[in-house]
Amino acid sequence: MARERRRKPIEGTDRRRHERDPRSIQPECKVVKGKVDITHICLALAAICCVVGFSVYFYNLYMQWWLSRRVITPHPSPRILNSNSSSPTVTPEKFWGSYRPQVYFGMKTRSPKSLVTGLMWMQQTELDVHLRHTCEQSDGLPSYGWLMHDGLNFGVQEIRDFGFLLKTEFAKRIGGQHGGDWSWRITGRAENAEHQASLISLLFYVATDGQGMLQPHLEGGTRLAFLTGSTEELGHFQITFQKPWVGENKGPKYASFNHLKAVSPGLHRLTDVVKSSLSNHFIHSPPGGKKKHYFAVDTYQPAPESPGSTPPSENCQVLVHQVTLQLPFQIEVVFESGSFMDRPNQLSGEVLSAVLAQHQTAFEDKFSSIFQLRKKGFSPLQEQFAMAALSNMIGGMGYFYGHSIVQSKYNDQPVLYPEGPLFTAVPARSFFPRGFLWDEGFHQLLVSQWDTAMSQEVIASWLDLMNVEGWIPREQILDNEARSKVPSEFILQRNENANPPTLFLVLEKLIRGLEVASLVQKDELYLRKLLPRLRSWYDWYNTTQAGPLPYTFRWRGRDEDTNMYLNPKTLTSGLDDYPRASHPSSDERHVDLRCWMALASGVMADVCTLLGEPAEEYQRMQQVLSNNVLLEEQHWSEQLNAFADYGNHTQSVVLEREKIYIPPGQPRHHYPSPRLVRAIRKPPKLQYVGALGYVSLFPFLLRVLQPDSPRLETLFRDMRNEKKLWTPYGLRSLSKTSPLYLKYNTEHDGPYWRGPIWININYLAVKALHHYSSTEGPFRQQATDLYQQLRSNLITNIYHQYLETGYIWEQYNDSTGKGQGSYPFTGWSSLVVLMMAEEY
Structure with a gap:
């Protein structure tokens, strides 16, 4: 019935009027239009949502990328x-230059793909091969290092092996378009009569690093007399291996010769290449002397390639020239650039001796002029020590690419x-x-x-x-x-x-x-x-590196595995295991980093001022970070009476052996050995870290403290206290009164910055004392006295240890003064030269 009523026609005029009058159908049209509008809106909204969603998704992808x-x-x-x-x-x-500090002796160019040259050697024994090449503490050499090196023209190095001494010298001559010529001289002598008959093998090598070619030229079938080669950066060149002589022009020296030509799988594998090619079926037969078997390079058999590995480039070549002879001897190697067309003579023999003598005299004169150690009261032997310290710093400079x-x-x-x-x-x-x-x-x-x-x-x-x-x-x-x-x-x-x-x-x-x-x-x-x-x-x-409060700073990168460390390390601070807050958190603030930023702000302000650039921002920052009142508010502990870090900390932390449950009847060896793990005896809380040591001194070390600050007197007193930081050999890194003094951080991780004497921080202390001793203030005399004593203690001990051991060391024992850690550590420990010269 409803359908019939909707379909019933309208009769007569009224019907036509209704058809003509749009108002008669208006209500129906509104309903239909409303339906259409809602659908369109929904579709449009869905489309917009999709577009926005995809846009956000792709934007997030882009931002992530x-x-x-x-x-x-x-x-x-x-x-x-x-x-x-x-x-x-x-x-x-x-x-x-000698830009390969990791090897005992070698040279390369300052370029991405350099021709690489170097020396290996071994004392011939019947039992084993002890090949020297890369500087290794496991070699246990009595001493080695540069005696003179000017960073440009020449270097003289002395290497003491067991029973004999090698002296390596090089000099350069500029000419041509590819860096000119250079020559080496290697001198060997026995240290006593017992080793006079020792049989020594010297192995000179030349290697390309991915490009270039090398061509050997043999004499008598076995002796590599010279090689020719070319690379993109060097053009054509020749390297001549002179015949050995007794030394001091005393005549030729009998030697056995061997050589090797191989493809190198990489410069880091050169030692392996030579070792893998050694054979002991060769015989050294000096006229009228005893015949002796010796190890020599023969044929290199590369190890089988592992699946998926990249085979070495055929252009990465290595040539080795081996000379086996008895002590004493002298050998020269001469590199000559093909583009050096007007060289007056070959850089060898007496010519090389004269050039080396000229460079040595110039080095000594320059050293004396700059550092003036004789005027400071140092002896000729102490001056030689200082020359060696500087030369090892300069000679240890490297050029790296990658x-x-x-x-x-x-x-x-x-x-x-x-x-x-x-x-x-x-x-x-x-x-x-x-x-x-x-x-x-x-x-x-x-x-x-x-x-x-x-x-x-x-x-x-x-x-x-x-x-x-x-x-x-x-x-x-x-x-x-x-x-x-x-x-x-x-x-x-x-x-x-x-x-x-x-x-x-x-x-x-x-x-x-x-x-x-x-x-x-x-x-x-x-x-x-x-x-x-x-x-x-x-x-x-x-x-x-911003801290939790304005003008505070916090080192990122602390150890996250707090369960295994007595105190989580902060390698990023440079002070490694120096005690920080026991529980790393974002609430920490580190006084040493704050002082570094004060220094950086001041230098930035000075640079900008010199250049006429805006410096106000840096000046304001430097003034705020040098504000001693704010510094004390953020880092001075009245309880500790020292500057300190702040963080989530407890002193009640120990390492103890973990308990492992072993079921009855089960063998113990089936279970892992119990480890030393950290045990917290008292919960941490936000507080100052109780560790008096180098970090406590930073406001003084970087001269943030004003000359009239009463905190200077406190620091000077702690520095001079033998139960705290003072030793006859320098300032120890952590006070004897600190809970973590000389404590292991793990079962096998011994104390590093928890007591030993470090020369870089002691240099900063001497430099700061020199500053405060020359600045008006109530503690000027105390600074002067401390300066003289600390400087003398450091120089005396470092020099004494050098004479006793042949080395400058990474750190020094705070109880005995003995050198320890890695050696020769002629990086920042060489700052002893500046302390001797009083150049700050």
Whole structure:
């Protein structure tokens, strides 16, 4: 019925009127239109939601990609060093050098794919092969190191092996278009009559790093008389292996010769290549002497390739020239560039002797002029020690090229940092033959005293490694050679982790005395190139390392596995296991980092002022961070009567053996040995960290304290207290009264910055004492007395240990003064030279 009523027609005129009058159908039309509008709106909203959803999704993907790429995006400012700054056409005198600190003796060029040369040796025995090549503490050599090295022209090194001594010398001669010539002289002699008949093998090698060719030229079928070769950067060259002689022109020396030509699977495998090719079926037959079997290079049999491995390039070649002979002897190796067309003579024999003597005299004169140790009352032997310390710093400088392996919180996996070069000093050739950011600032304090231009180049080289965030990886492990010397857990660098910005120490020294009116053009240009990167670096610290309160700072990157450590380490601070808050948290504030930022702010203000750039921001920051009242509010503990870190801390922490339940009747050896784990006897709370030591001294060390601050007197008293920081050998890193003094951090992780004496911090102490002793204030005399005593103690002990052991050491025992840790540690421990010269 309803359907019929809807379909019933309207009769007559009324019907037509209704058809014509739109008002008659208006209600029906409204309903239909409403339905259409709602549908369209819903569809439109759905479409918009989809578009927005997809946009947000793809935007988030893009942002994730963009954030993940920032860690490997280079800094946008122009590089400080031009790409060809180390080329043979621009700086031929710097092109070749002993830029391989990880080997006892070798040379390379400052280039990505250098021709690599080096020396291996072994004392022939019937039982085993003891091949020397890379600097290894396990070799246990009585001593080795540079006696003289000027960083440019020549170097003289002495290596004491067991029973005999090797002296390595090199000199360079500039000429041609590819860096010129160089020559080596290797002298061997027995240390006593017992070893006079020792049979020694010297193995000289030349290797290409992925490009170039080498062609051996034999004499008599076995002796590699010379080789010719060519590379893209060197053009054509020849390396001649002179015949040995007795020494001092006493005539030829009988020797046995062997050689090896092989394909190298990589520079980091050169030792393996030689070892794998050794055979002992050769016989040394001197005229009228006793025949003797000896090991020599024969044929290299590469190890089978593992599935998926990349075979070595056929262009990566190595040639080895082995000379086996008895002591004493002298041998020379001569490199001659094919483009050096007008050389007056060959750099060998008497010509080489004259050039070496000339360079040695120039080195001694320059050293005496700069450091003036004789005028300071030091003996000729002490001056020789200082020359060796400087020479080992300079001779230990390396040129590296390659990638760091890095990761940010936005990267699921480690990624390769942009490939690039680094010219840097290294802490220790045997144990740390690579660049460390916080070490380098201390290194350059000494290097800049010797050669300002060299130091400026190193600073620029480090800053050129900066990414767009303003971050510099704190440890530079750039190639396979470097990575072969590093435990795998330390290779990865994370972009939230800092290191003390010690480059500001040397920048402060370099700009001291410069005035706007006298700023020479080259210095101004250099500083202007530095400034954009320095600003980014400073801003990166000021943001990523900010603390919980305004003007406080906190080191990121503390150990997260708190269950295994007595006190979680803070490797990023440079002070490793120095006691910090027992329970890492975002509430921490670290006094040492605050003082580093005060130094950085002051240097930034000075640089900007010199260049006429806005400096107000840095000046304000420096004034706030140097405000002694605010410093004490944030870091002075009345209870401890010392400056201290602040954080979630408890002193009641011990390591104890964990309990392992062994069911009755079960053998104990089926269960793991119980570990030492951390036990908390008293819950932590927010408080100052009770650890008197180097961190407590930072407001003094970096001269943040005003000369009239009463806290200076307290610090001086603690420094001079033998039950706290004072020793006859230098300031110990942690007070004897501190709970963690000399405590192991794990079962096998011995104390590192928990008592031993470190020279870099002691240098800062001597430098600060010198400052306060020359500044008007109520504690000036105390500073003067402490300065004289501490400086004398440090110099005396480091020199004594050098005479006794043959080495400068990483650290010194606070009870006996004996050197310990890695050696030779001629990085920041060489700052003893500046203390001797009183150059701060």
